[in-house]
Amino acid sequence: MASITEVARLAGVSVATASRVIGATDYPVSPATRQRVLDAALALDYVPNALARGLLKSQLAIVGVIVHDITDPYFSEVVRGVEDAAAPGEYLVITCSSDRDPERENAHVRLLRSMRAAAVIFAGSGMDDPEHNAQLGRHIDEIRANGAAVVHLSPHAFGVPEVGVDNAAGIAAMVAALARLGHRQIAFLAGPPSLYVARERLAGYRRGLAAVGIVANEDIIRHSTFDRGGGSRGVDELLAGGAEFTAICCANDLLALGVLERLAELGIPVSERMSVAGFDDISVASMTAPALSTVRLPLRELGRRGFEYAVRQLNDEPVTAELLPTEVVLRDSTGVPGRVLAATKGIA
Amino acid sequence: MASITEVARLAGVSVATASRVIGATDYPVSPATRQRVLDAALALDYVPNALARGLLKSQLAIVGVIVHDITDPYFSEVVRGVEDAAAPGEYLVITCSSDRDPERENAHVRLLRSMRAAAVIFAGSGMDDPEHNAQLGRHIDEIRANGAAVVHLSPHAFGVPEVGVDNAAGIAAMVAALARLGHRQIAFLAGPPSLYVARERLAGYRRGLAAVGIVANEDIIRHSTFDRGGGSRGVDELLAGGAEFTAICCANDLLALGVLERLAELGIPVSERMSVAGFDDISVASMTAPALSTVRLPLRELGRRGFEYAVRQLNDEPVTAELLPTEVVLRDSTGVPGRVLAATKGIA
DNA sequence: CTGAAAGCGCTTACAG
């Protein structure tokens, strides 16, 4: 691969001059000289060595995105947003699936530091794990001290996300929608208790209930993993619990998908006998049968804004945390409990 | 961030010695000295500068994966496989969503070259676009000349994938399965004609038909985009065509998902009146209603093997192209045409 | 407007 030295030689100028036209700075170079350098670069198919440049600036034009799992539609959507925002500035994006494993997350962040990534975006929620957070905090301090940006898109150990979503308000809005349909006994599948985002959503559920004057029944609130399996198991636990409920509100869509599956296996018709609501509005949500009612999160936008926030930080521009709006999307998995129940009886 | 110079100073050794213990080479260093360097590195939270190292080797421990769209489950699954295989060797993976746009693809590959990526994996199929391929070919030559690896996971302009899947055999197997169910009029949604992988799959369809002695009816073969919209439009085109068919075989799952949606809108029951088959077995395939019959591709394994192939190339180990097995998975979207048709008539 | 030179943080012959 041709280096700038060869370009300079071919153009008959010094490397300093070559660097000034390649670097596209506003440093004055005579038009004739500039053209000769450009011609030489083209002739040699010159591609600047980003490593050399990065070594000098102690920064590479890459942004790392730490996700739980890139195959989880929530995260791939966020990553796509980051990619889209990063492309114009010629940043490349590195994805790191951590599986919420502190070891993996640390290893990735360390590698990102070693490559002097310009920014690290934590797409997923933090976990309540003091030891891990201490280590993570040290990494983050070093990254920032090095002039790179750190952005969180979900609640984490060190506070509020720089760019996020109002999880509590979103869930509360769904609870309100369910209540408006007539539901009073709304179960909640809460996700992992150690995840800050799950805690926010649980708080939103309680707040939503309180807002419509319903007393929370702890027997129909279940913690779970944040995947389909958790939803499926949640249904079994709820049913085994014996308490009555006409709707299951889930802390994310993956749980709701598992609930839908399990309910189908059990022969319990949705929404006739049971309403089911998700949260996130991942792309599959509209493709299930019945189509899932959920709360739409502007996932791609979240990624995009997250990157833009990072760039502003890099440029020392003023930044303020922002909260993106959520929206309740009622599809076919939710319905009126009373009326539909009657219809079911009629059939049976 | 501490540099190796500071580590050396703190340990009271030369940078050469420090480098030798940090670099974990087998170069002999006395145990006592080694320990002092290790202690110093730990005390300073030393993270080696990958850019300096990369500048020397003209190679960074990153692997770029060019995908069509990271939010497409096919690709996120492949990327996850690459990530999993890359983690032990401390490689980071860069994802590039090109949207099958030559400009974007070129820009990404160029950036990957500028960062001296150790490997570039083309996850998606090549396109029949001579101008673009010429440019791409130049990039690939340069990358390889630079000692980096290039791997294709799907057919491309320059030949067969280094690690791939037998698309034609896979589709042919599905056609055989459909024929075994009794279908004789099997429509085919073929995807974009310019995509090499789509051509392979179309060839597989023809071969599968021939194998069971069915003469292909060109009226029920339609090209399309490779997304849900293409499937939906395909149904309309097929229906408008007037030719009879009892099954729709799709060149990928996304098309099949669109077919399922459109058929549901039209009130045509699957599989009672129409059998639908996909290809890829992306995770959603098992979650649709009815669950999609499809051909399973070992997507994650494809990514994993692709990376391993790249590593072997980097180490100058002997490599041979490999084809991963596919498997027909019959779920609920396919059924016997005759029998079910009769049942439908009985109801109607 | 142009160029010579220092230096970013490493690794690796080379010498001892």
Add this chain to the structure above:
DNA sequence: CTGAAAGCGCTTACAG
């Protein structure tokens, strides 16, 4: 076993 020094490919004061 240890260290001094060159050099990877750039950018950027500094001098002219």
